[in-house]
Amino acid sequence: MAKNSTQYVCQGCGAIAPRWLGRCPSCGGWNTLVEETVGKKRSSTTSESRPGRPVSIGEVSEDAAARLPTGIAELDRVLGGGAVLGSVVLVGGDPGVGKSTLLLQALAGLSQRGARALYASGEESVAQVALRARRILGDAAHALGDRLQMVGASDVAEVEDAAKRARPSALVVDSVQVLRSSELESAAGTVSQLREVTARLVDLAKREQIALFLVGHVTKDGALAGPKVLEHLVDVVLAFEGERGNAFRALRASKNRYGSATEVGVFEMAQGGLAEVPNPSELFLAERPAHASGSVVAPVTPQEGGARAVLVEVQALVGSPGLGSGRRTATGIAATRLAMILAVLERKIGFTLTSTDVFANVAGGLSIDEPAIDLPLAIAVASAARDRPCARDLVAFGEIGLAGEVRGVARGSARLGEAASMGFKRAIVPASTAERISANERSGVELIPVRRVDEAIRIALED
Ligand code: TYD
Ligand code: MG
Numbered sequence: 001m002a003k004n005s006t007q008y009v010c011q012g013c014g015a016i017a018p019r020w021l022g023r024c025p026s027c028g029g030w031n032t033l034v035e036e037t038v039g040k041k042r043s044s045t046t047s048e049s050r051p052g053r054p055v056s057i058g059e060v061s062e063d064a065a066a067r068l069p070t071g072i073a074e075l076d077r078v079l080g081g082g083a084v085l086g087s088v089v090l091v092g093g094d095p096g097v098g099k100s101t102l103l104l105q106a107l108a109g110l111s112q113r114g115a116r117a118l119y120a121s122g123e124e125s126v127a128q129v130a131l132r133a134r135r136i137l138g139d140a141a142h143a144l145g146d147r148l149q150m151v152g153a154s155d156v157a158e159v160e161d162a163a164k165r166a167r168p169s170a171l172v173v174d175s176v177q178v179l180r181s182s183e184l185e186s187a188a189g190t191v192s193q194l195r196e197v198t199a200r201l202v203d204l205a206k207r208e209q210i211a212l213f214l215v216g217h218v219t220k221d222g223a224l225a226g227p228k229v230l231e232h233l234v235d236v237v238l239a240f241e242g243e244r245g246n247a248f249r250a251l252r253a254s255k256n257r258y259g260s261a262t263e264v265g266v267f268e269m270a271q272g273g274l275a276e277v278p279n280p281s282e283l284f285l286a287e288r289p290a291h292a293s294g295s296v297v298a299p300v301t302p303q304e305g306g307a308r309a310v311l312v313e314v315q316a317l318v319g320s321p322g323l324g325s326g327r328r329t330a331t332g333i334a335a336t337r338l339a340m341i342l343a344v345l346e347r348k349i350g351f352t353l354t355s356t357d358v359f360a361n362v363a364g365g366l367s368i369d370e371p372a373i374d375l376p377l378a379i380a381v382a383s384a385a386r387d388r389p390c391a392r393d394l395v396a397f398g399e400i401g402l403a404g405e406v407r408g409v410a411r412g413s414a415r416l417g418e419a420a421s422m423g424f425k426r427a428i429v430p431a432s433t434a435e436r437i438s439a440n441e442r443s444g445v446e447l448i449p450v451r452r453v454d455e456a457i458r459i460a461l462e463d
Helices: 073-079 099-112 126-137 156-166 191-208 229-233 280-285 335-349 371-386 412-421 431-436 453-460
Strands: 006-010 033-037 088-093 117-121 148-152 170-174 211-217 236-241 248-256 264-270 273-276 295-300 310-318 328-331 358-362 394-396 426-430 446-450
Touching (some): 073 248, 073 264, 088 099, 088 191, 088 229, 099 117, 099 126, 099 148, 099 170, 099 211, 099 273, 117 126, 117 156, 126 148, 148 156, 156 170, 170 191, 191 211, 264 280, 280 310, 295 371, 310 371, 310 412, 328 335, 335 358, 335 371, 335 453, 358 371, 371 394, 371 426, 371 453, 394 453, 412 426, 412 431, 426 431, 426 453
Parallel strands (some): 088 211, 117 148, 117 170, 170 211, 295 394, 328 358, 394 426
Antiparallel strands (some): 006 033, 236 248, 248 264, 264 273, 295 310, 310 358
């Protein structure tokens, strides 16, 4: 390959330089030049999306995409009903969370259903991957024959070659950061390499109609490494999350061209790999202490806008007043949300919490970032501060405003349905939400509508 087949393009202004420069000569931006290949045309469009004759809506068939179910129901649901041939799924997550395990299980599931699958590993040796596959599959490994194949790869060309030989319907590349393209001089994992490698793999998937899964590492602040460049190139972006030292794992979609991006799948890391958790509420509430203060059950929707409601236990612990300002620690809840709730409890209801340590936690390791957690969190803190347990048969949800008012939230009936299925009889809910839920959407749960947070606390703590 001739050396001048690459050029450096400023990501700020688009200026082109023949070699790398620390500062763009055109716009003056620092470190904005990124290596790119020149002159190669690559069509990542499939035949039906090729520009040309316009068609009317009625002519287009409902679902042109062929799907392969992996047999892992929690994964299939997040994907929108299985892996789509010719689609590219990016799976991000912290090291050790279980990305390789999940995708190996997915390939095993696909090949058990007759599909050909290829696992390209750049991170671990083929021997390591095979060992893991045997551990997960046990005796079922032999029955797969040559339908599940593995290859070690460090160059994207090796993956392309292996795919040509194995002709898989599903391909995992673990991980996209360790692969490089020899057409570029940059090291593996740089933005230019990531973009080039991903573009070539996307091209392969579209051309050969392969369901492609890319493993992507996550940076410390939780973003997919490779400044968002990958997210635009792929069809589906999934995040695999879980706390260290906790077996529970959540798989969420943040982008899905082939389904809803509001689904969440729940798994548990066990000896034989990841096990599905069809009833997460049961798992999250299993260790709830009896008659303890500072514990409130909340029906939450783990994925923003998602249809699925899950019950979690919100816990709070309040220390004794000390000197200076108290520490605030939040796990599974945003620190700003906890700070706001504490300020409302102090200024609007008369709790004194400024010099006390306050710990808040969503038990089980799920992270909740929806306003509906406000009310149960406030009740949990009040319960801990007063050392009075909350009524056992009760759940609570609702947003809290800065004046101490309780505001309505969406998905009321889904939350009540989940509460009822776990045996809860009463729910403290925002008055405006209660008005919108008809009697037959309540699943037999008695609604206690509230307008203010102090009202909710009185009822929950039976003051
Ligand atoms: P892994 O899939 O390698 O994570 P990632 O690819 O995201 O880095 O799995 C991580 C951890 O899971 C590893 O520390 C061991 C554990 N594990 C189990 O507990 N049980 C199992 O059956 C497997 C395969 C892994
Ligand atoms: Mg891995």
